[in-house]
Amino acid sequence: MNDELTSLLTELRAGRLEVPEVAARLNSERTAATGDAHVDLDRERRCGFPEVVYAEGKTSRAIVEIFERQIEHGQDCLATRVSAEQADLLQRRFPESIHNETARTVRIDVTSREQRGRVAVVTAGTSDRPVAEEALETLRWMRCGCELIVDVGVAGPHRLPEHLDRLRGVDVVVVAAGMEGALPSVVGGWVDSPVIAVPTSVGYGAALGGLAALLGMLNSCASNVAVVNIDAGFKAGYLAGLIAQRGSS
Amino acid sequence: MNDELTSLLTELRAGRLEVPEVAARLNSERTAATGDAHVDLDRERRCGFPEVVYAEGKTSRAIVEIFERQIEHGQDCLATRVSAEQADLLQRRFPESIHNETARTVRIDVTSREQRGRVAVVTAGTSDRPVAEEALETLRWMRCGCELIVDVGVAGPHRLPEHLDRLRGVDVVVVAAGMEGALPSVVGGWVDSPVIAVPTSVGYGAALGGLAALLGMLNSCASNVAVVNIDAGFKAGYLAGLIAQRGSS
Amino acid sequence: MNDELTSLLTELRAGRLEVPEVAARLNSERTAATGDAHVDLDRERRCGFPEVVYAEGKTSRAIVEIFERQIEHGQDCLATRVSAEQADLLQRRFPESIHNETARTVRIDVTSREQRGRVAVVTAGTSDRPVAEEALETLRWMRCGCELIVDVGVAGPHRLPEHLDRLRGVDVVVVAAGMEGALPSVVGGWVDSPVIAVPTSVGYGAALGGLAALLGMLNSCASNVAVVNIDAGFKAGYLAGLIAQRGSS
Amino acid sequence: MNDELTSLLTELRAGRLEVPEVAARLNSERTAATGDAHVDLDRERRCGFPEVVYAEGKTSRAIVEIFERQIEHGQDCLATRVSAEQADLLQRRFPESIHNETARTVRIDVTSREQRGRVAVVTAGTSDRPVAEEALETLRWMRCGCELIVDVGVAGPHRLPEHLDRLRGVDVVVVAAGMEGALPSVVGGWVDSPVIAVPTSVGYGAALGGLAALLGMLNSCASNVAVVNIDAGFKAGYLAGLIAQRGSS
Amino acid sequence: MNDELTSLLTELRAGRLEVPEVAARLNSERTAATGDAHVDLDRERRCGFPEVVYAEGKTSRAIVEIFERQIEHGQDCLATRVSAEQADLLQRRFPESIHNETARTVRIDVTSREQRGRVAVVTAGTSDRPVAEEALETLRWMRCGCELIVDVGVAGPHRLPEHLDRLRGVDVVVVAAGMEGALPSVVGGWVDSPVIAVPTSVGYGAALGGLAALLGMLNSCASNVAVVNIDAGFKAGYLAGLIAQRGSS
């Protein structure tokens, strides 16, 4: 920051840049105002990946505008929590986009970045699938290698060991589980990579919409388990990808 | 009930019993009033085991009086949540009593019932020990066979399988665990006996004094897991003993 | 486990089995992958009863596939939380299946095990009926004797004593109650068998969707009361059956 | 109010009262400022009974001053949640005062009102005693007849019926219970008088400091059960006394 | 109880009654089994008023059967939480029944008891009306005098004093309020009668479906405020009627 600042100021001092130009560069074009929203076009420079659109509560038109602006700037596009109607409209407008119904995502690969890193996404039961798919789509959008291992909940304790080789071969493991949320602890005890635990709202009664699983995961006795919000497949995938890509070359 | 009632009434009708006698037998001597409390001396007849004294908030004198009354009626004695002071006084008054410091219990074996049934008490970590000990003392008071398996929490997943033979050889498994409370689900998936899960208040922060473990256990994906109150070693032991003794001859 | 392991290894050492065969037997055919899910076909061997299908969030096709696989392996089938549509399809595909609308279950008796054990299922009010029915269907699937006693809530305190003989004649009592969840405590005080308490989401306002009943049951002053999740009729029935069948010959 | 207002204004209009006098009477001497606090001396006129001092967080001096002011105005005095030190000082200053250690109350009978009404205070267990005693002291201060029935919790279901005659002979029943708080429902089903339920903080774990009992009582299936705050023996006694004295002549 | 018991037994002893007759009288006709439910026909004898039907989750046919049974036994009928469809059917079957749409109640006056007691039902805002109406209908069914005072919430502090004369003229005040639930405290400070506070689920956000009002009322600094469940208009009315009718002759 200081380097950037000092260098800009030096240029100015030397007369190679003018005041309005420097002021503009310091405050500039990093946000694109669309009708309804402001896209953070600077996000990729700061954080490594472009802004992702959370579709819930947005008009289809707003999402289209954001995608258009991102495509103009050469940024990959991803929208999550997309309704059927929104997806329809997006697919008509962007025929190259990929819609994953289970994940409720739409993404457009604009760049041709190459794949790096490897993440396994594991589910305790079949009902955790949508959350896992959201994580997978996010990883695909990041160009991170990924694979899915389903239905290895702790009530069938022989199922997980069958997959240990695969789990030990990846950079990060994402575990999606509802009910008591015990699976991340068990996985965490078998691997030497970070585990991103994502509680799902699967269950009833004292599951409290995912709070039981969330609390379970936060209290995991395995040291390598970090937690994200309930049903936050996107965030789990994003963090896993970020970590996996650091760890690979 | 009806049988008992009908037979008493028949006796009365036949003149073999008198009214006050029948009224007395119907409303009678099933409670012993001590200074501070009423002992339910009928409990053993109704429920199979005598009343157990919860020592917290009771004077030592009150506990002594209850024990005396129970001994008079030939009932085994057990007090839980006994403070050091209470234990001292009880041991002086009843030298034959057995004090378990970790469990915080005092018990007196009055009858010479023979041992029946077999229960394994399992802990996730060393801090769950006091709760496990309370369960064990309760089982000893019931004359139920019992054994302790410690420190097999899920973060060390190879530790539990080493004990599977023992776990499969008992009538009931009691599992005490704090933090995320995942162990009962894992145990439940390996055995064909009922699992009594007792959450402990071990942990900090989002453990919420045992609530996280409690919720986890209630939402267990294993079908054979029933739950008791947080730190309720006594109740876990009692239920396990009740079930184990039914299941054995 | 060790026995099994040692014997397999001994066979291998002796040349009576080959490496791939042993590896296969150790990691083998215990899970059947269907389109959407993995059935734990080993569950019956480990836990005494086959896996039960939780229908919520599963496609009808997935349930059909699981049932087919279980029937192939000679396992009794049970699905809970079945929607009307799912039930329709299952009944068309398996005309021998039994659909209980109130319980929302479908089951198929594949084996001809004989009935063992005896459980009473008790409700506090008429609204607790669906949960009680789920418990009853589970018990029928287990071939455990069962009977239903309805509407004996504590506000009509003379109603319960009328049934004491029946309650005292069974191996386990399941009590389903909403609102304040007081009935298990009262039942627990009258019987010498274990009581499985299942809180229901019956009630409004401070009933908090069954949490009030759940907390009440966890704090029961009766020593023989274990608790399962809110509305968890299946789990209550399963535990009761497991215990009852141990206790009978 | 309007009557009082109209009559005051009529007096004024007629010249029988002067402006400052009427203004004073309308805004007047109903509060006595002591060093630390303002005593509501008008409370008895408005609400039937004088203000009661909640001692927690007050200096002993402040309580003495309030009592002095109340005695000057011929009002009976009651302080609740009195510490040992406060009680000492109050007893030295007011030798006629009555200190109940279990209830943690100090009261002074200033008036010689005669006793009216009859309330039974019932406890589930011995640990509920302090709350029951606070209710009893409040009733004594109100000069309401009262009696105590202890240790009739639902786990010993034969204990309550022994007292039904007494319970049916009073105007109001106060029931103090912790843990699952089931006793008020059971009592409510046997009597035709109002039941004031007071949850106590007795219990541990999922008792949540009395919240479980509170929720249980609020959801009571008995129609005649009203609830007050956790451990609020004073309020339970006050309400019971108010109702009982209305109902008697 | 003992009296009744002794007298029955004396009759038996004297040969004026036979064993089966006494046994029948002791266990007898106090419950009427309908298709779906058991009506507690003994409720009126024990508690002063007949059982009230909570319609939610019951079939219309079940309610009709209960009403028929109650009418046979000369008991007044009241059903609460009645849906439009249920009300329709009940009105067709019992043309003399009274349906209150706002209160969601249906009642039938079978007896010709005379009116006794007087209760004021007060609401903080217009949205609290349905709860207040349920209380009023309950009071009418009890033949207790009642009146409604609406919209006197504390934000308009001059509105309540206008009604003080009416509030001071009744035996009990019921106060229904949502949001912060402050009105019962304010009313409680002005009157010398018991106040039954009923929190309503009116409000949003941190109102938490009535929990904020419930907690506020439980913590009321006015001594004469007792609380019932959220939206429990029936229970508030029932308790108020019970108290009011005791207090009047």
Next chain:
Amino acid sequence: MNDELTSLLTELRAGRLEVPEVAARLNSERTAATGDAHVDLDRERRCGFPEVVYAEGKTSRAIVEIFERQIEHGQDCLATRVSAEQADLLQRRFPESIHNETARTVRIDVTSREQRGRVAVVTAGTSDRPVAEEALETLRWMRCGCELIVDVGVAGPHRLPEHLDRLRGVDVVVVAAGMEGALPSVVGGWVDSPVIAVPTSVGYGAALGGLAALLGMLNSCASNVAVVNIDAGFKAGYLAGLIAQRGSS
């Protein structure tokens, strides 16, 4: 109050007013009873602004009557949480009314008060817009200057500084944010005016319907942040307007 009282009484004493007149003025015309509700017409005199209609749960007819009564008394009208149907009817009856669909408000400018004060309403994301609009409409009804700054959530930290000049130029800042509710703290650290934080129910899972944001805002480390209820755009706007208009001349 006393002044008003004294002066009224002086007039009375002097014979310039008569008793009924004074009594009427003291208790008088401050409330207008409509069919369903009582309008607090005195609100403007006491609190500076007329009563605002919370439309949820009210009939359209009731709102119309209240507006008519307010217009008769020369008061500006505002209704919040207006449904589409209610808005339709209000617009037909009052063609001069202004309906804001996003804000769900209808208002009528009756007076011609001039604009005073200046408030900035800031949102973290686009989904917070409806709450912000409700605040803006309230400010317009108060004739307070206002401007909207959208989509400056903390994940794009360069976006807020662009608006600092505008934020520093107003009297009060309203900040609407969901999820973690961090924006008010950040804004609070940049400005010297009060910040009214309004949590929104935007988010999922552990957002708990706005509770997470609410707790975050209450714990703000910035000293100048006050909080209102979840989604309470009206209250945020009202408070901001009240403060802004005091601070300007």
Next chain:
Amino acid sequence: MNDELTSLLTELRAGRLEVPEVAARLNSERTAATGDAHVDLDRERRCGFPEVVYAEGKTSRAIVEIFERQIEHGQDCLATRVSAEQADLLQRRFPESIHNETARTVRIDVTSREQRGRVAVVTAGTSDRPVAEEALETLRWMRCGCELIVDVGVAGPHRLPEHLDRLRGVDVVVVAAGMEGALPSVVGGWVDSPVIAVPTSVGYGAALGGLAALLGMLNSCASNVAVVNIDAGFKAGYLAGLIAQRGSS
């Protein structure tokens, strides 16, 4: 911001300032590092008042160093939540400091700003005094006029009106109340100024450490009530002072 930036850059461009100087001014001396902490010396410029020291968890030496640094920069000093030991040391080091024991504050008036604005601080009961005193000390540190009105809780409804003239004469009212937290709503209905409500942790049982009062205040039906954290006397005072000083000249 931009102005400041542009002007700095213009100076630089014109050669009137050098690069290091501008960089220094942009990143400069706004934070003073002490041994343990960083003091935000720029706070006064940005927010109008200097940083306030929250003493809990800080060493006395750290507070002394922060005060010294602030005094060097001519800033008034305030520390809250000061323990007796900390206060002692601060008073020895800064004899001119003012220690308020009840408020647990220490402050030093360094500047000679003149008093502006007027705030009334109101308490419901005597136990709310410490929170009120913390607010008062904060107001004194801000040089804002303030006065205290104690013990006007809603259970004594005649007490508040006596103070209406005073309440109506100030710019802002702070109301501190525990238990049900009803007082801010009542005050809010009588005044036309903003009300800052501060819930206190006064009460027991269902008061939940101030949560009941907090929820009550957030749901206040009075439009002019904003809320701060439980026991946050400092923040209530700070906000009130900020608003009051804006509104006065």
Next chain:
Amino acid sequence: MNDELTSLLTELRAGRLEVPEVAARLNSERTAATGDAHVDLDRERRCGFPEVVYAEGKTSRAIVEIFERQIEHGQDCLATRVSAEQADLLQRRFPESIHNETARTVRIDVTSREQRGRVAVVTAGTSDRPVAEEALETLRWMRCGCELIVDVGVAGPHRLPEHLDRLRGVDVVVVAAGMEGALPSVVGGWVDSPVIAVPTSVGYGAALGGLAALLGMLNSCASNVAVVNIDAGFKAGYLAGLIAQRGSS
């Protein structure tokens, strides 16, 4: 796993290993039983780092024994939540151990692994220091480079940017914050590395012992924020180290 298994079995089949030897290797020496606890000596092989001792609730003797066993096996030692007494004893027994009082840790560097990776640990305020120190000690035990940045909470928004260069130069950022927990979101918006957020129990009232910060962090609008338990400095450090060391070579 399968590879290991197959190779062992192949050795066995070939006669190069004997049955007992293979069985032993499969079930073997991975756990060391001390008096009180079982050390998971296999942890390092499975998970990359040795087991860490949570000292709370353990005897000093038990910790000594575990350390001895770990040293025998050439494993680095770390104990967290160490009391002063425990630390004393450990330091006497292991003079080479390093005790960090603020962090409450004791560690012994047994191996001479070289440093890899770089983590910045950031605190919002001085009170978050102990949690940050626990994270730092964990990182030192892992031989991960680390640095501490204190007191950059969001209320002083200019403080964070001064450290951006350092934050952008590390592999992972750990952020410890209490109160509203907003700092991780702000940091997350500036960096392209993963952020591990650790809520602290710093704050009062509605901070709810760290729950407010926890919820805030879980709902962070920054995509790169993962969360661990309240005050879980160890787990935050561990995860950060695990990630940082993967990402560096």
